[in-house]
Amino acid sequence: xxxxxxxxxxxxxxxxxxxxxxxxxxxxxxxxxxxxxxxxxxxxxxxxxxxxxxxxxxxxxxxxxxxxxxxxxxxxxxxxxxxxxxxxxxxxxxxxxxxxxxxxxxxxxxxxxxxxxxxxxxxxxxxxxxxxxxxxxxxxxxxxxxxxxxxxxxxxxxxxxxxxxxxxxxxxxxxxxxxxxxxxxxxxxxxxxxxxxxxxxxxxxxxxxxxxxxxxxxxxxxxxxxxxxxxxxxxxxxxxxxxxxxxxxxxxxxxxxxxxxxxxxxxxxxxxxxxxxxxxxxxxxxxxxxxxxxxxxxxxxxxxxxxxxxxxxxxxxxxxxxxxxxxxxxxxxxxxxxxxxxxxxxxxxxxxxxxxxxxxxxxxxxxxxxxxxxxxxxxxxxxxxxxxxxxxxxxxxxxxxxxxxxxxxxxxxxxxxxxxxxxxxxxxxxxxxxxxxxxxxxxxxxxxxxxxxxxxxxxxxxxxxxxxxxxxxxxxxxxxxxxxxxxxxxxxxxxxxxxxxxxxxxxxxxxxxxxxxxxxxxxxxxxxxxxxxxxxxxxxxxxxxxxxxxxxxxxxxxxxxxxxxxxxxxxxxxxxxxxxxxxxxxxxxxxxxxxxxxxxxxxxxxxxxxxxxxxxxxxxxxxxxxxxxxxxxxxxxxxxxxxxxxxxxxxxxxxxxxxxxxxxxxxxxxxxxxxxxxxxxxxxxxxxxxxxxxxxxxxxxxxxxxxxxxxxxxxxxxxxxxxxxxxxxxxxxxxxxxxxxxxxxxxxxxxxxxxxxxxxxxxxxxxxxxxxxxxx
Amino acid sequence: xxxxxxxxxxxxxxxxxxxxxxxxxxxxxxxxxxxxxxxxxxxxxxxxxxxxxxxxxxxxxxxxxxxxxxxxxxxxxxxxxxxxxxxxxxxxxxxxxxxxxxxxxxxxxxxxxxxxxxxxxxxxxxxxxxxxxxxxxxxxxxxxxxxxxxxxxxxxxxxxxxx
Numbered sequence: 039x040x041x042x043x044x045x046x047x048x049x050x051x052x053x054x055x056x057x058x059x060x061x062x063x064x065x066x067x068x069x070x071x072x073x074x075x076x077x078x079x080x081x082x083x084x085x086x087x088x089x090x091x092x093x094x095x096x097x098x099x100x101x102x103x104x105x106x107x108x109x110x111x112x113x114x115x116x117x118x119x120x121x122x123x124x125x126x127x128x129x130x131x132x133x134x135x136x137x138x139x140x141x142x143x144x145x146x147x148x149x150x151x152x153x154x155x156x157x158x159x160x161x162x163x164x165x166x167x168x169x170x171x172x173x174x175x176x177x178x179x180x181x182x183x184x185x186x187x188x189x190x191x192x193x194x195x196x197x198x199x200x201x202x203x204x205x206x207x208x209x210x211x212x213x214x215x216x217x218x219x220x221x222x223x224x225x226x227x228x229x230x231x232x233x234x235x236x237x238x239x240x241x242x243x244x245x246x247x248x249x250x251x252x253x254x255x256x257x258x259x260x261x262x263x264x265x266x267x268x269x270x271x272x273x274x275x276x277x278x279x280x281x282x283x284x285x286x287x288x289x290x291x292x293x294x295x296x297x298x299x300x301x302x303x304x305x306x307x308x309x310x311x312x313x314x315x316x317x318x319x320x321x322x323x324x325x326x327x328x329x330x331x332x333x334x335x336x337x338x339x340x341x342x343x344x345x346x347x348x349x350x351x352x353x354x355x356x357x358x359x360x361x362x363x364x365x366x367x368x369x370x371x372x373x374x375x376x377x378x379x380x381x382x383x384x385x386x387x388x389x390x391x392x393x394x395x396x397x398x399x400x401x402x403x404x405x406x407x408x409x410x411x412x413x414x415x416x417x418x419x420x421x422x423x424x425x426x427x428x429x430x431x432x433x434x435x436x437x438x439x440x441x442x443x444x445x446x447x448x449x450x451x452x453x454x455x456x457x458x459x460x461x462x463x464x465x466x467x468x469x470x471x472x473x474x475x476x477x478x479x480x481x482x483x484x485x486x487x488x489x490x491x492x493x494x495x496x497x498x499x500x501x502x503x504x505x506x507x508x509x510x511x512x513x514x515x516x517x518x519x520x521x522x523x524x525x526x527x528x529x530x531x532x533x534x535x536x537x538x539x540x541x542x543x544x545x546x547x548x549x550x551x552x553x554x555x556x557x558x559x560x561x562x563x564x565x566x567x568x569x570x571x572x573x574x575x576x577x578x579x580x581x582x583x584x585x586x587x588x589x590x591x592x593x594x595x596x597x598x599x600x601x602x603x604x605x606x607x608x609x610x611x612x613x614x615x616x617x618x619x620x621x622x623x624x625x626x627x628x629x630x631x632x633x634x635x636x637x638x639x640x641x642x643x644x645x646x647x648x649x650x651x652x653x654x655x656x657x658x659x660x661x662x663x664x665x666x667x668x669x670x671x672x673x674x675x676x677x678x679x680x681x682x683x684x685x686x687x688x689x690x691x692x693x694x695x696x697x698x699x700x701x702x703x704x705x706x707x708x709x710x711x712x713x714x715x716x717x718x719x720x721x722x723x724x725x726x727x728x729x730x731x732x733x734x735x736x737x738x739x740x741x742x743x744x745x746x747x748x749x750x751x752x753x754x755x756x757x758x759x760x761x762x763x764x765x766x767x768x769x770x771x772x773x774x775x776x777x778x779x780x781x782x783x784x785x786x787x788x789x790x791x792x793x794x795x796x797x798x799x800x801x802x803x804x805x806x807x808x809x810x811x812x813x814x
Numbered sequence: 815x816x817x818x819x820x821x822x823x824x825x826x827x828x829x830x831x832x833x834x835x836x837x838x839x840x841x842x843x844x845x846x847x848x849x850x851x852x853x854x855x856x857x858x859x860x861x862x863x864x865x866x867x868x869x870x871x872x873x874x875x876x877x878x879x880x881x882x883x884x885x886x887x888x889x890x891x892x893x894x895x896x897x898x899x900x901x902x903x904x905x906x907x908x909x910x911x912x913x914x915x916x917x918x919x920x921x922x923x924x925x926x927x928x929x930x931x932x933x934x935x936x937x938x939x940x941x942x943x944x945x946x947x948x949x950x951x952x953x954x955x956x957x958x959x960x961x962x963x964x965x966x967x968x969x970x971x972x973x974x975x976x977x
Contacts, residue, residue: 053915060923061911063858063898067924070857228862228870228958229924279860279924280958312864518922518959696918696964703961726867726956734952737962 048744051692055523055542056277056516065277068232068249069309076234077106077146079298079308080153081291083317084135084142086166087387087719088184091133093163096143102159104152107301110143114297118259120252120287121488124193124354126185127390129263129293135164136184136352137389138719139317141290146298146306169719173326173347173384184352184385193350193383194358196647198365200437201376206341210332214413215343220401220768220786221713222324222349224316224723225394226731229279231310231318233292235299242266244300247274248292251285251515252555257547258489259288260296272548281517282704283393286557287355289318316714316724320355320392323348325364325401333413337424341376344368346402350383351390357383359488359650360391363398366642366651368406369436371447371479371658372428377437387719393557395704396480396764404786407476407769412782420464421475421773422455425660439643440651444757446684446747447477450660453682453743458662464777470669471677472778475662478766481653482686482749482758483560485636494633496564497551500529500572503627506615508533508576513545513553514565519760520693521561525569527689528753532573533580535600535614551631559758562689563654564634566753572632579628583621584612655749657762658684661702663770667778669797672790674775675736676706682743683763687755691744697760699740705767706738707731711787829890832856832900846882846890847871850897858898858927862956869955872928873897879935881954898927901934909972910934919968921959929955933969941976943969 059065096108111132119125131142143160147153170176176184176191184191207213233248244266250256253273261268278285295308310318326347332340346364350357365379396403414424425447430436432445454475455461464473487495499511510529516522522542530537543550553565577597584602585592594604600614621628642652661681667674681702688694711730715722723729748755772783781796824839831854838853850856850873859882862870866884873882874896901908910930913919920926929952936943936951943951948969957965 051918053918054920057915057918057920057923058907060920060926061907061914061930062902063856063927065923066857067860069861070851226958227924228868228922228956229860230862277924278922279862280922282958312862312867518924520921692918696921696960699961699963700921700959703963704958706961726863731956731958733954733956734949734962734965740961740963 049688049691051690052523052527052537053692054520055526059277067229067277067279068234068247071234071247071276073234073305073307076305076307077148077302078150078153079144079146079295079306080157081141081294081314082143082157082160082162084131084138084140084164086135086164087138087169088167089135089164090167091131091135091142091162092165093161094143095161098159099145099156102152102156104148105145105156106304107146107298108143108156109294109297109301113301114263116263116265118263118288118293119354120255120356121354121358124358127353129290129297137387139389140352141294144294144298146302169387171386171388171716171719173349173382173386176384176386184387188385191385193354193385194361196361196365196379196381198379198438198645203341203343203376203378206376207332209334210340211335212413212417213330213332214409215328215330216409216784218327218329218405218408218784220325220404222322222391223394223708223712224319224321224714224729225282225284226729227280227282227284230312230315231289231291233295233308234305235295236305237299237303239303243270243272244296245272245274246292246296247276249278249285250275250292251278251281251517251557252287253515253545253547254513254552254555256288256292259293263293264296264300272546275515275545278515278517281556282395283397283557284320286393286555287320291318312726313724316721316729317389319351319389322394322400323350323360323391327401327405329405329409331409331413333417335417337414337417337419337427339372339374339428342368342374343378344402345380347382347384348391349386349388351386351388353390355390355392357391360393360398362647362650364402366438366440367399368402369438370440370442370651370656371477373430374437388716395701396761397558399480400708400765400768403478403765404768407766408772411474411769411773422451422460425451425477439648441640443655443751444686444747444749445658446745447658447660449745450658450682450684453745454660454662454680457741457743458664458680460662470667470778472665472667472774472776473662474770474772474774474777475660476766476769476773477658477660478762478764479656479658480758480762481558481651482563482655482657482752483653484558484650485652485654486641486649487554494635496553496568496634498525498565498568498572498632499551500576500630501627502576502618504622506539506618508535508540510540510542510569511550512542512565512569513547513550514561515545515556517556519556519697520690521556521565523693524562524566524689528566528569529573532570533577534597559761562756562758563752566689566756567634568632570632570753571634572630575630575632576628579630580617580621584617587612587617587620654751655686655757657758659763659766661763661766661770663767663774665771665774665778667775667793669779672793672797674710674788674793676738676771678738679740680743681740681763682745683759684745684747685759686749686752686757687746688744688759689754689756694744694759695742698742698763701761701764702740702767703732703737705764706771709768709771709787711789713787825888827888827891829892830894832896840887842888844887846873846885846887846895849887850882856897856899860924860927862924869932870925870928872931872955874931874935877935877938879932898931901930909975910937910969913968913971913975917964917968917971919960919965925955925957929957929965937973937976942973
C-alpha cells in the first residue's frame, strides 16, 4: 500500500476490534447461537415459475408427530417490501406464485427429518400460468400481468433528460452507439442465510437474531407482517458472514421464521441451504444497455444517451432504486454536459433481484467506460487522456443536481498510470498480453433515506460509567467491513483515549439507537460523523469536570493521551479515571448522543427520482488491469491489478485496503466468470461449485493506492471505501482484452466460450474478406 | 396420526478431539461437522454450502485437512480431530491466527476457521511453502470478502514468524 503524499501523514492501520473472535472461532454467527430446544424450520417452495395455487392442504403435516407449527399465506395477509411505495410481496404466497422457489408454506418441527417429512405431506395443487424469463417476453402485448397494477409488466420506467443532447451530438466529431449485456450475478456471501426467532407467549414478545444488514427495516416489517406493536419486537445482530447487499431488505425467510415461532409459541431456527440462499437472491439483475456517446476530436464528451433494461425478477424489492441509480450514477464522475436516460425495470418469473455492491451503477459504468475506450482508440487518444479531458472541478453540481464536494479522481489516474508503467508498456506488450483501464465511483450513503421520518441520518450513543470504559452504541451493522472498528477509532481519537478503552455494541434494536443499516456505503460518512459528534460532547463534559477539579477555565484544559492538564504542570495533571469519577458525582452513568444529518441541498434534484444517487460525498477510483488471453482456448487470466481509490481520508488504512481488494475482486468475478442462469426458472448455478466465483488460484495480486482528498464534510475527511472500486474492474478487463487480442466484447462475463465465439467470428470474417478479395 | 421419523441407529465412538479423548453415541450417517457443532458444541467450524464445495468446514483429521461436511464422524474412530478452537493455546493465538488477525486475512470471518485450518495443515507439512504452494493448499477454500490478497499475506507472515 502507498498513500498519496498529502499534507497529513498516513494514518496507522489497526486490526478489526472483533478480529480475535473471528480467528479463534469464538465469533457466533446466527447458526452458532444457542438454540437448545429450538424447533427446526423448513420452507415449502413453489415447484413452478408462475401459477395459481388452487389447493393447499396442510392438515396431514400438522398432524405429524413432532410438528409444532405449519404456516401458510393464510397466516399473513400483509405485504412487505423495503420501499414504502412498492410492497408487493407476501412472506408466504397467497393465491399465486411468481417464481420457482417462492415460499408457500413452512413448518417447525422437533428435528430436520420430521420437518422434511412434514413438507412432503403438504398437498399442493397449482394451475400453471405462462412464465416469462426475459424482459421481451414479459413486455409482449399479450403477456399476462405478474402484478395487476403494472401494465406491460414494467415495474418502473424512468425518463430523464438533462441539457440539450441534440446540440451535444451535433457538436461531436464522433458519435458511437453500442449495446451491452451484463449477466445476472449473486452476492454469494459465504454464510448461508439463517434466522433464529423466539416468541414468548407469556410476555407476547418476539426476539429475532438474524443475518440482516438492516435490523431496523426488518423490525418494521416484522411488526407489519405479524401485526405486532413495534415495542414488543427485538432484532439482534450476531456476527454476520458477509452481506454485499444480500441482506439489505427484510427477507422472506426472516419473516417466515418469526411467523413459525409465534405459531409454535417457541423458538425456531431456520437455516437455509446454499441453494435456497441463492434462490432468495436480491442481487444484481441481468441488464441490457444501449449507449450512445458523442465526443470531440480532443476526447471531450458532448452528449450521452443511455437506455437500460433490467430484468428485475418477480417482485419489487429495491427495483425502483436500482433502475434510478443506473441512470443517475452515469453522472458524478465526469463532466457530461447533456444526457438522456430511459430506464425500464421489468418483472419476470424469476427470483427477485435487489441491491448488490455498487448497486445500480456497475453495469452502466461498464458500458460507459468500455465505449469511451473504444472511441478514444478510434480518435487516436490515450485512455487516460480521454478521461482527463472530462474531469469535474469540485465543488460542483452535476447536470442532474448531484453535489460533488471532493474529487480525487485526477490523482487516482496519475497514481495507477505511474504504478502500472502504463506509458512505457501500453502497446509494447507481447502477443496475448494486454492492459486496460477504467474509472468508477460510488456514493457515501444515500443522502435521502428510504423511509423519510425527519430523523437524523445517524445517531450514536456513548455511555461512560464507573469502570472508565466508553461504550459506543450503534445500530450500524458490522458485517465484516469493519464499521465497528471505524466507530471505535472515531470515538477514541476524538476523546484522545486508548482504542482498548472503547467498546462497540452493534446492533440490537432494544439497546442501540436506530440506524438505517449497512447499505449504500453510508456508515463511515454518516455514523462516523455521528460518533465524532457524540465523542466531542463527551469530551466537553469531561473537560468541564477537569476544569472544575483543576480550578481552571475549560478552554485552558488540555486533554491528551488520557490525561487532563493545564499547561505543562505535572502537578495539575488528572488521570482519565479521576475525571470520570468526578464527572459521575451527582450524575451517575453518563450518556451522550451524537447525530448526523445530510443537509437538504445534498439530497438531490427536484425531478422525480432525483434523490437517488444523491450523496454527501462520492468515492472515486481508477484501475489498470493486466491480462493474458489464450487465443486457442479463450481463457483470460488476470496477471495484476493496480487500483487507486479516493476515500477522502483512510480512517483505517488496513480496512480500506481490504475493501479495495475485495471490491475489485468482486468486480473480477462478475467480469470473468459469474452468472446465474435459469432453465425454465430453475436456477442452474445455485451451488458454490456451479456459481463460478474466482478461487485463490484465479486471483491476482491487487496493488492498492489510497488517495486522500479530505472531504469537507466527511468524518476526519473520510468517504466510503467499500464499493467505489468495483465497477471499474469489468470495463478495465474488457478494455485489456481488446488491447491483448483486438476483440471487443459486449457481453459479460468474459467467459472462454464468449471469447472463442468472438475469435471464431473474426476468423470467419477474415476468411470471407480474403475470399472476396481473391474473387474480385 | 403419522409416526415420527424413526431414530437412526447409533454406535459408540471414541476419538481424540482437540487433544482430549472422548466417547459419544453417534449416528452411522452423522456428519463430522454436525457432530462438532451439535454434539461437541464447537461452532467455530462452519457450513457454507450444501456439501464439499466451499471449505468453510475444514478441520484436521490426523493432521490432514478434510471437509467435515462430507466426512462421516464414524470414520474418525480412534483418530485425532482438530478444530479452530484448539489453535490458541495458553492464552496465545497461533502464528496463523495472529497473522490473519493483524494482516486482515479475515473480514466477515465466516470462511476464516476453515481457511486457517487448511493453512495449518499446509504449514505442518511444509513450513516454508512458496506462494504457489499456499495457493494450491487453499484452492478448496472460498472467501468472498478479501480477494485472497491478505489471506496469502497472512499465511506468508505466519511462515516468516515460524522460521
